[in-house]
Amino acid sequence: MAKSFEEIRADFPILSDEYAYLDNAATTQKPFAVTDAVDAYYKNDNANPLRGLYDLSVRATEDYEAARAETARFIGADAEEIIFTRNASESLNLVAYSYAASTLKEGDEILVAISEHHSNMLPWQNAARLTGANIRYIECDGEGRITPEMVEACFTPKTRIVAAAQVSNVIGRVNDIKEMARIAHAHDAVFVCDGAQSAPHMAVDVKDLDVDFFAFSGHKMLAPMGIGVLYGKRSILEDMPPFLYGGEMIEYVTLCGATYAEVPHKFEAGTVNAGGAVGLGAAVRYMESIGMDRIEQRERELTRYMMEQMADIPYVHIIGSPDPDEHMGIVTFTVEGVHPHDIAQIMNEDHVCIRAGHHCAQPLMKFLGSMSTARASLSFYNNKADIDMFIRSLSVLRSKMGYGGSAVPAG
Amino acid sequence: MNTFYNEILTEHNMNPYHKNEIEGATFTLEGVNPSCGDDIVLQLKVEDGIITDGGYTGDGCAVSQASADMMLDLVIGKPKEEAMRLADIFIRMIKGTASDDEIDQLEEASSLRDISHMPARVKCAVLCWHTMEQMFDAKAPKESLIPKENKPEVCHL
Numbered sequence: 001m002a003k004s005f006e007e008i009r010a011d012f013p014i015l016s017d018e019y020a021y022l023d024n025a026a027t028t029q030k031p032f033a034v035t036d037a038v039d040a041y042y043k044n045d046n047a048n049p050l051r052g053l054y055d056l057s058v059r060a061t062e063d064y065e066a067a068r069a070e071t072a073r074f075i076g077a078d079a080e081e082i083i084f085t086r087n088a089s090e091s092l093n094l095v096a097y098s099y100a101a102s103t104l105k106e107g108d109e110i111l112v113a114i115s116e117h118h119s120n121m122l123p124w125q126n127a128a129r130l131t132g133a134n135i136r137y138i139e140c141d142g143e144g145r146i147t148p149e150m151v152e153a154c155f156t157p158k159t160r161i162v163a164a165a166q167v168s169n170v171i172g173r174v175n176d177i178k179e180m181a182r183i184a185h186a187h188d189a190v191f192v193c194d195g196a197q198s199a200p201h202m203a204v205d206v207k208d209l210d211v212d213f214f215a216f217s218g219h220k221m222l223a224p225m226g227i228g229v230l231y232g233k234r235s236i237l238e239d240m241p242p243f244l245y246g247g248e249m250i251e252y253v254t255l256c257g258a259t260y261a262e263v264p265h266k267f268e269a270g271t272v273n274a275g276g277a278v279g280l281g282a283a284v285r286y287m288e289s290i291g292m293d294r295i296e297q298r299e300r301e302l303t304r305y306m307m308e309q310m311a312d313i314p315y316v317h318i319i320g321s322p323d324p325d326e327h328m329g330i331v332t333f334t335v336e337g338v339h340p341h342d343i344a345q346i347m348n349e350d351h352v353c354i355r356a357g358h359h360c361a362q363p364l365m366k367f368l369g370s371m372s373t374a375r376a377s378l379s380f381y382n383n384k385a386d387i388d389m390f391i392r393s394l395s396v397l398r399s400k401m402g403y404g405g406s407a408v409p410a411g
Numbered sequence: 412m413n414t415f416y417n418e419i420l421t422e423h424n425m426n427p428y429h430k431n432e433i434e435g436a437t438f439t440l441e442g443v444n445p446s447c448g449d450d451i452v453l454q455l456k457v458e459d460g461i462i463t464d465g466g467y468t469g470d471g472c473a474v475s476q477a478s479a480d481m482m483l484d485l486v487i488g489k490p491k492e493e494a495m496r497l498a499d500i501f502i503r504m505i506k507g508t509a510s511d512d513e514i515d516q517l518e519e520a521s522s523l524r525d526i527s528h529m530p531a532r533v534k535c536a537v538l539c540w541h542t543m544e545q546m547f548d549a550k551a552p553k554e555s556l557i558p559k560e561n562k563p564e565v566c567h568l
Contacts, residue, residue, distance in 0.1 A: 339472035341447050341535065346416060357446060365448075371470075372448035401473065402421035 005298060008290065009381050020352045020386035025169055025197060025330050025377035027219045030279075034222055037282035038275050049274050050248055050265070064274040067281030068264075071229055074284045075195075075214065076205035081237065083230040083264040084277055088196040089119040091215035091230035092163075094243040094267060095192055096123035099213075102241050104160055106132030111154050111189075113138045113146055113164040114367055115171065118360045120163050120194040120215075133160070139367070144171030144320045148179040155187045162191050166198035170359050170375070171320035172330030174198070178209045185210070190236065196220055200379075201299055201328050203292040206231050218276060222283035227276030230267070237263040244269040290380070298380045299329040306376065306387045307331060313395055319373055329378035332359070335394070338401050340374040346400055350393035415529075416473070419522045423477035428484065430476070433466040441469075442542030444534045449475040453542045455486075462486050462494055472535050474526065479539035481520040486543070495547055498540045505533055 009015055011031040021029060047057035049064045065079070072079040085091045100110070100123075110124045114137045128135050138154050140146045146164065162184040166177045181191040190212040198204060200221035206214050213236075218227035232240075242249055242260055246269035251259045260266045287295060304324040310316050315336040320327065335343055344356035355375045358365045365371050376390055436454035443450050449471030456464040465483045482501070486494040501517055503509040507527045514521045526536045 339447075339470075341472040341532065342416070342474070345529070345532065349415065358448060362445075371450070400416055400421075402418075402425045 002294070003290070005380065005383065009383060011286075012381055015381060017385060018351055020382075020389040022376040022378065022382065022386060022390055023353050023355050024200075024379040024382070025220070025375065026355055027225065028200065028222050028379050029381070030222055030224065031283075031286055033286040034224065034279045034282045038224060038279040041275050041278040046274070048271055050272070060274055063278050063281075064272060067277035070281040070284045071277075072231075074204075074288070075199065075229075075231060076207045077231050078234065080263055081231055081234050083232065083237075083267045084272060085215075085228040085230055086226055086273070087217040087219070087228035088194060088215040089123075089217075089228075091213075091228050092120055092192070092194060093123045094230055095213050095215070095232070096127040098240045098243045098267070099190070099236065100124070100127035100133075100161060101130050104128075104131040104133040107158060108133040108160045109156060109158045110135050111138055111151070111159055111162045112136075113140065113175075115140050115144055115146065115168045115364045116163065116165055116361065117169050117194065117196070118362070119196070120165060120192075121363065124161070124163055134158075137363070138164070140171075140364075142368070143326075144168055144173050144364075144368075146175055148176055148183055151180050152183050155183070155189075159184075159187055159189050162189050163194070164191075165194040165196070166204070167195075167201070167328045167330070168320075168361075168364075169197045169330065170332050170361050170364055170373070172197075172327035172332070172377075173320060174202075174326070174328060177211060181210045181212070197328065197330065200287075202296045212236055218280040218283065221280075222286060223280035224276045227273050227280045229280075232263075234263065237267070240267075242266050242269065246270045248272070295380045299378055300325060302378045302380075302382055302384070302387060303327050303329050303331065305384060306378070306390070309387070309391045310394065313391070315398060316394065319368060319370075330375065331377070332373045332375040334370060334373050335397055337403060338397055340372045342401065343374040343397060346397055347390070347393045350389065352390050352393050354390070415525060417522060419481075419519055420473060420477045423480040423519075424473040427476060427480040429466050429480050429487075430468065431466045432468055433464045435464070436466075438546045440542050440546045442538050442545075444471070444475065444538050446531075447472055447475070447535055449535055449538055451475065451479055451539060451542065453479065453539055453546065455543070455546065457491055460490050460492075462489055462491060467539065471538070472532075474523070474532050474535040475538045478520065478523060478536045481518075481523075482539050482543065485518055485520055491547055494543065498544050501540050502537055505537055 012029045014029045045059040045063050047060040049060040068082050069079045072082045112124050167174050177193050184191040192213040193211040195214050195216040199216040212233050214231040216229050219225040249261050249266050249269040307324045317334050319332040340356035347354050433454050435456050437457045438455045441452050451467050451469035453467045465487050467479045500509050500513045504514050504524050505527050523536050526532050
């Protein structure tokens with residue numbers, strides 16, 4: 001018998017009826033399943049993994065590698081194709097510093113969607129600086145849509161890398177990554193996907209998508225902060241130079257150089273975050289026990305419930321598509337006459353946690369014509385009561401800021 | 412419960428006295444708070460060392476706008492040095508190191524003292540005050556801190 005969503009909510013000790021936590025695109029809360037697993041690792045199995053010859057270190061290694069296998073299964077990859085990093089930003093930097101910096105030549109081009117988070121934009125700007133390559137940006141339409149045709153039209157014979165998110169952290173729209181990757185490959189370019197906002201909310205199969213790289217963060221999907229993932233196709237990873245140099249990533253070292261360990265260890269210099277990896281493995285098991293399809297379905301229902309009520313409140317404008325199914329739980333909005341930081345602060349006084357600002361996507365915000373917006377983002381553990389608190393606060397925002405006759409929704 | 416958005420703040424935000432360009436400004440400086448998107452242009456007219464007029468334009472949250480309006484209320488008619496002294500008190504108030512007697516000298520601007528408990532809003536409150544300090548500081552560069560945009564290539568369809 002599957003757990004009800006109210007039972008699932010009880011798995012998260014930080015959640016209460018007093019607060020509505022609606023900043024899940026920034027980071028999610030952690031269930032007992034995750035914190036208990038991390039706790040058990042440190043209480044029972046902790047040692048420096050991957051090098052000790054005693055039982056405890058062997059157990060630590062097994063725990064760490066089991067987490068890798070679980071993470072691989074979660075996105076349809078092989079375990080050796082999973083590199084543990086700190087977060088999606090580090091994963092994308094790894095690709096930029098290692099793959100891009102070693103393969104790009106002057107005049108080559110990197111195509112980046114204008115809707116990207118800074119994490120999937122600045123590493124490419126830096127790779128371009130290092131190599132003399134150029135960046136070209138793929139524009140989206142007014143609702144944040146990027147169609148495969150728009151991607152195709154941006155290619156030139158010099159395009160070597162294409163980088164785009166599966167789900168935008170501002171607009172919440174799902175990009176057709178599979179088709180974009182197909183187009184990239186048809187032009188002999190590699191496709192790098194930022195999955196930070198998709199992996200927590202929908203089933204992902206990297207083999208089916210046929211992306212070359214896929215990056216995501218553990219902390220946005222119930223795992224601890226400080227553990228992230230880079231998937232890379234094995235054949236590409238094998239040819240890449242290391243990103244960071246140091247312990248645990250070598251075979252032989254002399255005073256002049258070294259030979260490097262096999263993938264993925266070649267990319268995991270220094271003592272690894274075994275506790276974080278164990279937490280990510282537990283998070284993956286927890287989400288799979290609910291079912292990614294059921295998670296996606298639940299979040300769609302909550303998004304619809306929220307957006308339908310927002311549409312009835314005057315002076316509230318939603319960024320992106322009016323269709324809730326195009327938002328993946330991310331609803332970015334403005335309220336006429338009220339600055340987003342004031343929105344977030346007033347909501348805080350009403351015990352509603354939302355994000356305000358540029359959401360680490362300043363070029364997109366500039367393109368959409370608003371440097372700052374407010375964002376409410378959902379997880380499957382939210383409930384209608386959370387959304388009701390949000391809607392109540394939203395309804396009276398303008399009157400609190402001194403606007404007379406601010407409408408309260410009928411009923 | 413709404414403790415922070417008091418009448419003084421919302422009134423200065425909704426009906427600012429000084430949100431306009433002034434004639435004959437002797438100092439003009441843009442102040443930007445990138446984390447919020449607050450972006451103001453502060454103008455002051457200084458004659459014989461006295462601030463005789465001032466105004467601001469731009470966009471930002473209620474805190475940044477009201478703070479600018481209250482600052483101008485306070486400093487217009489005062490010598491430059493006195494304005495700098497008050498700015499120092501305001502910034503120390505926000506850091507929680509100004510005395511009650513000092514804070515009283517800030518008049519309505521003292522209503523922002525609770526900002527010191529809201530780290531995310533501190534930059535909004537001090538934006539105009541910092542901008543004024545920079546204006547009067549001969550050593551500071553008197554231009555905007557936004558990185559200059561090289562025209563990137565964007566595929567327009």
